[in-house]
Amino acid sequence: MGTRYTTLAVFSFSVALAFTACKPHDKGNAPESNFSKAEIYMTAQADSLRLTKMPDAQFVELPQPEEHVATIMLDPGKTFQTIVGIGGALTDASAETFYKLPKSTQDELIEAYFSDFNGIGYSLCRTHINSCDFSSDSYAYADAGDKELKTFNISHDKKYRIPFIKAAIDKTAGKLQFFASPWSPPAWMKDNNDMLHGGKLKPEYFQSWADYYTRFFEEYKKEGIEFWGLTVQNEPMAVQKWESCIYTGEDERDFVKNFLGPTLRKSAFSHLKLIIWDHNRGLMYQRAKAVYDDPEASKYVWGTGFHWYTGDHFDNVKQVAEAFPDKNLIFTEGCVYPFNYDSLNVWHWGETYGKSLINDLNNGAAAWVDWNILLDETGGPNHVSNFCYAPVIGNTKTGKLTYMNSFYYLGHFSKFIRPEAKRIICSSNDDNLMSTAFLNADGSIVTVVQNSTDTDKDYFLWIDGKAIKARSLAHSISTVVVNSAAAKK
Numbered sequence: 001m002g003t004r005y006t007t008l009a010v011f012s013f014s015v016a017l018a019f020t021a022c023k024p025h026d027k028g029n030a031p032e033s034n035f036s037k038a039e040i041y042m043t044a045q046a047d048s049l050r051l052t053k054m055p056d057a058q059f060v061e062l063p064q065p066e067e068h069v070a071t072i073m074l075d076p077g078k079t080f081q082t083i084v085g086i087g088g089a090l091t092d093a094s095a096e097t098f099y100k101l102p103k104s105t106q107d108e109l110i111e112a113y114f115s116d117f118n119g120i121g122y123s124l125c126r127t128h129i130n131s132c133d134f135s136s137d138s139y140a141y142a143d144a145g146d147k148e149l150k151t152f153n154i155s156h157d158k159k160y161r162i163p164f165i166k167a168a169i170d171k172t173a174g175k176l177q178f179f180a181s182p183w184s185p186p187a188w189m190k191d192n193n194d195m196l197h198g199g200k201l202k203p204e205y206f207q208s209w210a211d212y213y214t215r216f217f218e219e220y221k222k223e224g225i226e227f228w229g230l231t232v233q234n235e236p237m238a239v240q241k242w243e244s245c246i247y248t249g250e251d252e253r254d255f256v257k258n259f260l261g262p263t264l265r266k267s268a269f270s271h272l273k274l275i276i277w278d279h280n281r282g283l284m285y286q287r288a289k290a291v292y293d294d295p296e297a298s299k300y301v302w303g304t305g306f307h308w309y310t311g312d313h314f315d316n317v318k319q320v321a322e323a324f325p326d327k328n329l330i331f332t333e334g335c336v337y338p339f340n341y342d343s344l345n346v347w348h349w350g351e352t353y354g355k356s357l358i359n360d361l362n363n364g365a366a367a368w369v370d371w372n373i374l375l376d377e378t379g380g381p382n383h384v385s386n387f388c389y390a391p392v393i394g395n396t397k398t399g400k401l402t403y404m405n406s407f408y409y410l411g412h413f414s415k416f417i418r419p420e421a422k423r424i425i426c427s428s429n430d431d432n433l434m435s436t437a438f439l440n441a442d443g444s445i446v447t448v449v450q451n452s453t454d455t456d457k458d459y460f461l462w463i464d465g466k467a468i469k470a471r472s473l474a475h476s477i478s479t480v481v482v483n484s485a486a487a488k489k
Contacts (some may be wrong), residue, residue, distance in 0.1 A: 061466060089371050094390070097394045114171035121418070178228060351411055390406065392404070422438050432455075448478070
């Protein structure tokens with residue numbers, strides 16, 4: 001290890017993680033302007049830095065930044081969207097893999113993802129209603145033709161997924177929030193009589209399908225699991241070889257307006273946040289407009305969810321945010337693929353995550369949720385061979401975990417940008433330094449800086465006439481925390 005950073009305390013897990021435990025700050029302090037230093041945490045391709053605590057940087061007077069000196073300028077006085085949370089998905093595949101691992105490895109994974117102190121502090125997660133591609137089989141909760149849902153039961157989920165979700169919730173002392181998404185209604189509700197390969201919901205089952213959501217939440221509540229929100233349909237424009245169901249924008253609008261919205265409103269789950277679209281950024285404006293331009297549909301909807309699979313299209317996120325400022329935005333799924341066990345250490349996987357997080361947050365996203373938090377050594381299980389990467393791979397043969405660099409890239413956001421944080425102005429004069437910044441409820445200011453180039457880059461982080469000088473290593477991501485001492489008072 002070089003002289004640019006200090007030796008750290010690390011996890012005592014069988015696979016040692018290289019980031020320092022960072023105690024969560026107490027809440028309630030307003031930001032102070034008399035800060036003197038900043039804490040810096042870095043993950044870099046060189047030097048094996050992984051959320052590593054670097055030497056603190058001291059603020060010096062800098063009334064006027066120079067035009068041609070790389071500078072990231074913050075203004076905590078200008079705030080934007082409030083963060084709901086950052087996390088990933090707890091799927092059948094993640095749960096099945098989890099329970100094939102030794103107990104000590106299971107504990108390690110839960111600590112790594114959900115501990116604020118020793119882990120990366122996930123705060124918002126997703127799961128699925130009925131099966132999805134990342135299930136070992138295709139299944140639904142009610143028998144064929146049961147329009148009144150008298151046979152509805154979630155016994156399938158009780159074996160792996162529900163205990164897995166409860167273990168995560170317990171680690172956060174009940175603070176972890178969840179939303180749910182269906183991949184398909186039961187086959188008998190669809191015009192192709194198949195949970196797979198697209199198809200559409202039959203009109204005679206619109207109300208039964210709306211009731212199906214509330215039954216899911218009722219049964220999970222009996223297991224001690226509460227939800228924050230739900231999406232109408234995962235990827236409603238994709239005819240997939242796995243579970244899928246097609247809605248046009250007008251279909252989704254009318255289902256929300258006439259069935260799902262009213263059903264939720266009169267149920268015990270009227271507080272749940274309803275999310276439309278839940279598909280790629282490319283069509284998200286058209287899909288938002290289709291629903292939000294109808295006041296009777298719009299009144300039931302909290303926001304628009306989106307994925308990353310057909311291109312960046314980051315400007316579309318901004319356009320939805322600007323056109324519908326009373327609605328919210330949430331990134332609901334993304335992963336890298338196809339799976340190849342020999343490519344777990346390829347560096348650009350993490351950079352893909354960092355690029356998306358920075359741009360989505362800067363364009364108005366209030367939450368960001370990854371896909372599977374854990375998969376096995378095949379990139380599954382997956383009942384249609386749609387294998388992909390997860391930030392943590394659990395080898396069910398060796399019982400060991402491999403932490404991809406995407407885990408650490410995600411941690412630079414989830415560990416430090418906490419629920420209720422507000423995005424602030426983060427203005428950069430250097431195109432090679434991507435950045436975003438937030439003001440936490442405890443008064444700490446968090447800036448994330450990513451350098452995806454082959455060259456180290458020195459820069460100033462400037463706030464109100466003061467600045468620190470920092471170095472962004474080639475192919476690195478850094479989190480700079482200001483005011484942490486004030487927050488601990």
